[in-house]
Amino acid sequence: MSERLLLMGVSGSGKSTLGPMLARALSLPFADADDFHPPANIAKMRAGTPLTDEDRWPWLASLGAWLAAQPAGGVVACSALRRAYRDRLREAVPGLRLLFLHGDPALIAARQSARPGHFMPPGLMASQFATLEPPAPEEGAILLDIREPPEALLRRALAGLRGPAPAAGEGRG
Template sequence: MSTCKVIVMGVSGCGKSLIGTRLAERLGVPFFDADDFHSPANVAKMASGVPLTDADRSGWLAELAERVRVEQGGLVLACSALKRAYRERLRAGNPSLQFVYLKGDMETIWSRHCSREDHYFNGRAMLESQFLTLQEPDPEEGAITVDVAEQPHRIVARCLSALGAPGRTRES
């Protein structure tokens, strides 16, 4: 079992849950999706097409940072972590936390959104809002940046290599 703690970040629809699940499986650690930690009020707000504010995200980020802190055996968390301040809050008390940034352009990710079903994230304007909010990780943050145009198994392999973790031998 690994003690690796990783947040897979990026805008909605970039593949955080898919890559995060596969990465957690290969690392032998639990997977968590930050979407599952949103309050009912936040979910309702997003479902109605209204972007969340920093105030809306405050309690959510605190809960996620605590989840990362207490998970002693390692974990992978899918979380947008769009702003540097959010990433710093998540890293507080978790100095070895590693970020994987799934980078893609608006059109590629919007095309993925169009094929999603039963997700509360609602509309192109919401995705555009995320791109406007996004502060890509600076080099000193040490994030692993991976192009979402790659095939999922290649993204996972790149992540494992960058983490210095061979993962399990089964192909994902």
């Protein structure tokens, strides 16, 4: 059975760190959603302009197409901040499983400021948190608190993926 995973959270939550670790542990390909942004999206973010839904739909479509095309499954690191974005990905990738990296905005801001040269400037963090719709219980996301080191998050993610699927209305964490 293939495993198709979405590692989600605001910029700076650790998706690009944990994603490759998780993919290696599961022997799956990894894709970082940042690599799927068209140049126009990157230019907007570099300029400090938040993306609109119209900017995101083609980007999400390309991510969903990539993940759906992986015969053994795969791991995608993508902010997927709103339920509508996750729903769009689930339409393209039936059975998509969510892992939600969440944490204190101050910790995430500190991480962001330590990433010089990234196209997502720390000034857009407020818009990220304003847009964020944490997964609802029925989405069955595995919750991962970013205060833990990456190795501990990997162990929690793997344990959550091995555990029974949550019943409707339950999250895991």
